[in-house]
Amino acid sequence: MSRRAAELTALALTLLLAWIVLYPILIVATDAADASALRAFVSRPGEWAALWASIWISLASVALAAAIGIPLAFLFEWFEFPGRKTLGSLVALPVVLPPLVGVIAFLFLYGESGFIARAVQALLGLERAPWRLQGPGAILLVHAYSMYVYFYLFTRAGLARLDVSMLEAAQALGAGRRATLRRVVLPLVRPALVGAAILTFMTALGSFSAPYIFGGGFRVMTTQIVATKLNGDLPLAMVETLALALVAIVGLVLLRRTEGDAILVALGKGTAPRPRPIRRRGIRLAAAAAGWGLAVVLLLPHLTLGLVSLVPYGAWTTEIIPPVLNFENYRRLFSEAERLRPLLNSVWMAAVSTAAAVILALLAGWLIVRRRVAVRRAIEGLLALPWALPGTVFAIALATTFSVNAPARLRLVLVGTAVILPLAYLVRALPLAGRGLLAAYRQMDPALEEAAASLGAGRWRTVTRVTLPQLKPGLAAGASLAFVAALGDIVASIVLYTYETRPIAIEILSSLRLSETGVAAAFGVVLMVVSALVLGVGARR
Amino acid sequence: MTGFLAVQAITKQWAHTVTVGPISLDIARGEIVALLGPSGSGKTTMLRLLAGFETADSGRIVVDGEDVTAAPPARRRFGMVFQHYALFPHLDVGENVGFGLTGSRERGAAAAKVAEALALVDLAGFERRKVHELSGGQQQRVALARALAPEPRVLLLDEPLSNLDPALRERTRRELRQLIQRVAITTVFVTHEQEEAFDLGDRVAVLNAGRLEQAGVADELYEHPASLFVASFVGRANVFHGAAARALGGRDGQLVVARPERLRFAASGLAGVVRERRYTGPAAFYLVESGDGARFEVMAEPGAARVGDPVHVTASSLLTFPDGAP
Numbered sequence: 001m002s003r004r005a006a007e008l009t010a011l012a013l014t015l016l017l018a019w020i021v022l023y024p025i026l027i028v029a030t031d032a033a034d035a036s037a038l039r040a041f042v043s044r045p046g047e048w049a050a051l052w053a054s055i056w057i058s059l060a061s062v063a064l065a066a067a068i069g070i071p072l073a074f075l076f077e078w079f080e081f082p083g084r085k086t087l088g089s090l091v092a093l094p095v096v097l098p099p100l101v102g103v104i105a106f107l108f109l110y111g112e113s114g115f116i117a118r119a120v121q122a123l124l125g126l127e128r129a130p131w132r133l134q135g136p137g138a139i140l141l142v143h144a145y146s147m148y149v150y151f152y153l154f155t156r157a158g159l160a161r162l163d164v165s166m167l168e169a170a171q172a173l174g175a176g177r178r179a180t181l182r183r184v185v186l187p188l189v190r191p192a193l194v195g196a197a198i199l200t201f202m203t204a205l206g207s208f209s210a211p212y213i214f215g216g217g218f219r220v221m222t223t224q225i226v227a228t229k230l231n232g233d234l235p236l237a238m239v240e241t242l243a244l245a246l247v248a249i250v251g252l253v254l255l256r257r258t259e260g261d262a263i264l265v266a267l268g269k270g271t272a273p274r275p276r277p278i279r280r281r282g283i284r285l286a287a288a289a290a291g292w293g294l295a296v297v298l299l300l301p302h303l304t305l306g307l308v309s310l311v312p313y314g315a316w317t318t319e320i321i322p323p324v325l326n327f328e329n330y331r332r333l334f335s336e337a338e339r340l341r342p343l344l345n346s347v348w349m350a351a352v353s354t355a356a357a358v359i360l361a362l363l364a365g366w367l368i369v370r371r372r373v374a375v376r377r378a379i380e381g382l383l384a385l386p387w388a389l390p391g392t393v394f395a396i397a398l399a400t401t402f403s404v405n406a407p408a409r410l411r412l413v414l415v416g417t418a419v420i421l422p423l424a425y426l427v428r429a430l431p432l433a434g435r436g437l438l439a440a441y442r443q444m445d446p447a448l449e450e451a452a453a454s455l456g457a458g459r460w461r462t463v464t465r466v467t468l469p470q471l472k473p474g475l476a477a478g479a480s481l482a483f484v485a486a487l488g489d490i491v492a493s494i495v496l497y498t499y500e501t502r503p504i505a506i507e508i509l510s511s512l513r514l515s516e517t518g519v520a521a522a523f524g525v526v527l528m529v530v531s532a533l534v535l536g537v538g539a540r541r
Numbered sequence: 542m543t544g545f546l547a548v549q550a551i552t553k554q555w556a557h558t559v560t561v562g563p564i565s566l567d568i569a570r571g572e573i574v575a576l577l578g579p580s581g582s583g584k585t586t587m588l589r590l591l592a593g594f595e596t597a598d599s600g601r602i603v604v605d606g607e608d609v610t611a612a613p614p615a616r617r618r619f620g621m622v623f624q625h626y627a628l629f630p631h632l633d634v635g636e637n638v639g640f641g642l643t644g645s646r647e648r649g650a651a652a653a654k655v656a657e658a659l660a661l662v663d664l665a666g667f668e669r670r671k672v673h674e675l676s677g678g679q680q681q682r683v684a685l686a687r688a689l690a691p692e693p694r695v696l697l698l699d700e701p702l703s704n705l706d707p708a709l710r711e712r713t714r715r716e717l718r719q720l721i722q723r724v725a726i727t728t729v730f731v732t733h734e735q736e737e738a739f740d741l742g743d744r745v746a747v748l749n750a751g752r753l754e755q756a757g758v759a760d761e762l763y764e765h766p767a768s769l770f771v772a773s774f775v776g777r778a779n780v781f782h783g784a785a786a787r788a789l790g791g792r793d794g795q796l797v798v799a800r801p802e803r804l805r806f807a808a809s810g811l812a813g814v815v816r817e818r819r820y821t822g823p824a825a826f827y828l829v830e831s832g833d834g835a836r837f838e839v840m841a842e843p844g845a846a847r848v849g850d851p852v853h854v855t856a857s858s859l860l861t862f863p864d865g866a867p
Contacts, residue, residue: 455641
């Protein structure tokens with residue numbers, strides 16, 4: 001392709017991305033400039049409370065996740081004890097729970113009529129459930145459980161990149177263990193820690209399932225926006241969306257500032273420190289016991305979900321352990337057309353959006369890394385933008401932009417059609433696919449493609465035999481993350497679904513509303529298993 | 542007369558400031574030509590222009606009477622060995638070597654070709670090995686086999702020995718030379734090491750700042766350098782200005798270049814003091830400081846002088862250039 005053709009393609013790609021990513025946000029910003037809506041937002045205490053709740057819940061989630069994830073990472077990376085390897089991968093298990101599935105698992109486990117509450121009630125002979133799983137505490141519990149994994153994985157990766165000779169150098173220069181940790185280890189893993197903090201903050205800020213199910217009267221911005229939208233107060237919803245977007249951007253900028261110099265880490269090229277055996281027998285056993293205990297706690301939600309999915313409708317009333325278990329729920333799920341439909345909907349919409357995101361990311365990677373087109377920064381920025389803003393923001397933005405028929409202003413009526421949800425998933429998938437592919441493209445030696453060309457391979461053969469196999473790990477990782485995110489999505493779905501295109505998450509919510517907990521759990525198990533399989537395939541090299 | 546591979550006034554502009562060319566070079570069939578120069582001299586650009594990875598702004602590249610200036614790399618039938626080999630990590634050795642063998646050829650014939658190419662580089666039976674299991678030297682030979690398997694018209698090598706450790710380098714150089722001569726293929730390779738260029742190349746083209754300074758056989762470059770750059774880049778060279786140049790026999794307005802082995806201690810000539818002595822076995826290098834503060838090297842018998850000795854130096858042969866610099 002000639003230089004000119006590449007530049008033109010890049011320009012077309014930029015415009016396409018801007019149309020689906022940036023334009024809807026700009027429309028929200030324009031629509032939010034509504035005097036009465038602004039006045040309503042500023043004057044209502046409920047709005048400020050929700051905004052403040054979003055901020056402090058997100059910060060508290062970061063603190064909790066760090067407090068759990070960082071020590072665990074050090075434990076598993078630096079110390080040898082029985083079961084280290086097995087436990088080390090079990091600890092990352094919450095990752096395979098899509099947000100809504102994790103939330104309902106917690107509901108079945110720790111909720112008013114969950115296993116733990118029933119057990120405590122029976123044990124103490126109480127008349128009513130001993131607690132209600134509601135409000136900010138419940139939200140933070142779920143967040144801590146699902147988000148410490150970011151800190152755990154990032155910190156472990158950071159520690160694994162450390163050069164043992166740097167630690168030895170510090171010790172040879174007279175630094176004790178604590179001084180080495182404070183003056184060498186922490187500065188070197190800081191980029192990893194900040195990365196985890198940013199990811200946790202953004203996830204918590206955009207979190208919808210936990211506040212939606214457990215919030216009760218306690219509102220955060222995401223649930224507030226959806227409630228306002230459902231009430232039909234669109235101008236106010238625009239203002240709220242803009243406010244949430246601004247919080248996300250300010251938070252991102254502030255956190256980025258603490259990131260420090262990522263080059264520091266790249267400097268080390270040696271081997272990472274080997275895990276040290278814990279010498280004292282007592283401590284070693286305690287570590288192992290604590291590790292296995294933790295694994296049980298982490299696995300409980302998954303097990304609960306599995307168990308509840310086997311309880312037929314109406315069979316479980318006051319017993320601690322359900323009396324009847326069978327596969328009735330699964331049978332209904334796969335044999336009743338109306339139950340199967342959400343599953344098929346989710347699968348095809350996730351597949352289409354992921355495929356589209358991968359194709360766009362492949363094109364973008366090639367234009368940015370290989371052709372170094374003039375608009376490469378714009379393309380990269382547009383690909384990353386959906387990551388920087390909570391999903392609710394995009395859901396509202398797309399709902400607003402594509403519910404008006406004005407082709408001259410590039411606005412079409414897509415809301416209510418089968419196109420809008422895949423489009424929303426695509427927007428959310430762009431950063432995941434884009435990041436994976438760009439990294440893979442940058443790591444790939446350009447000489448490989450040149451070598452293929454000099455051996456007589458045409459463009460098609462070079463791409464299929466050399467480029468794609470080289471990009472495969474990055475492509476698989478990005479695509480599997482995007483697919484799993486779309487499959488379990490609730491944030492965009494709840495704003496944009498129609499009855500015909502309703503995805504799994506919406507069906508889980510309506511099952512819960514009808515007290516069909518078994519069916520909801522069965523959906524949850526299917527979602528969990530498919531997610532785990534897809535992520536497993538994506539992570540394989 | 543034009544050679545088998547003719548580079549005709551080729552130019553390539555990078556950004557606004559850096560330009561390579563115009564360069565013209567004729568290469569005979571079966572000849573091995575080294576492109577020698579410091580980093581940034583344009584030698585790698587030149588090689589990539591030949592391979593077709595860059596397109597020239599002007600000029601022509603003709604091989605065997607066919608103009609390939611605008612031909613894409615895949616159509617040139619030039620074999621290339623990359624600096625870091627660029628072996629495909631997801632393919633095994635046999636699949637790498639067989640990559641360029643496509644088209645009408647039958648499967649069995651292709652396998653035979655692969656075996657033949659691997660035998661040529663002394664790696665017979667390595668077909669099913671993984672690329673990352675090989676040593677650096679073996680990887681280099683696989684890369685060579687891969688480039689030669691499709692029977693290219695020209696072989697291009699980008700710093701072929703730079704990734705090998707020094708002990709291996711000399712042996713590999715010898716083997717490489719024998720191999721190229723056995724295949725009798727027209728070869729162009731890039732290097733920044735003079736010894737490599739002299740040892741491996743039938744002819745050496747010295748590049749500097751995007752220009753071809755001189756192309757010729759090794760002796761010619763060493764004994765009759767066309768420019769001050771070639772004189773000082775090829776081999777060791779002492780450069781003398783002004784009074785020191787005149788003391789060695791230069792004329793006014795000339796600067797004088799003398800190689801260490803062409804200088805000797807004598808009763809008269811350029812006066813100086815020995816500051817350092819470096820012993821290399823067969824001879825010793827003496828660092829001499831002359832009256833005006835200039836320092837230069839003299840190669841002589843190990844016992845010819847001691848540090849601190851006042852000496853006089855004369856030259857057995859000189860290279861002279863107009864003195865442009867102050």
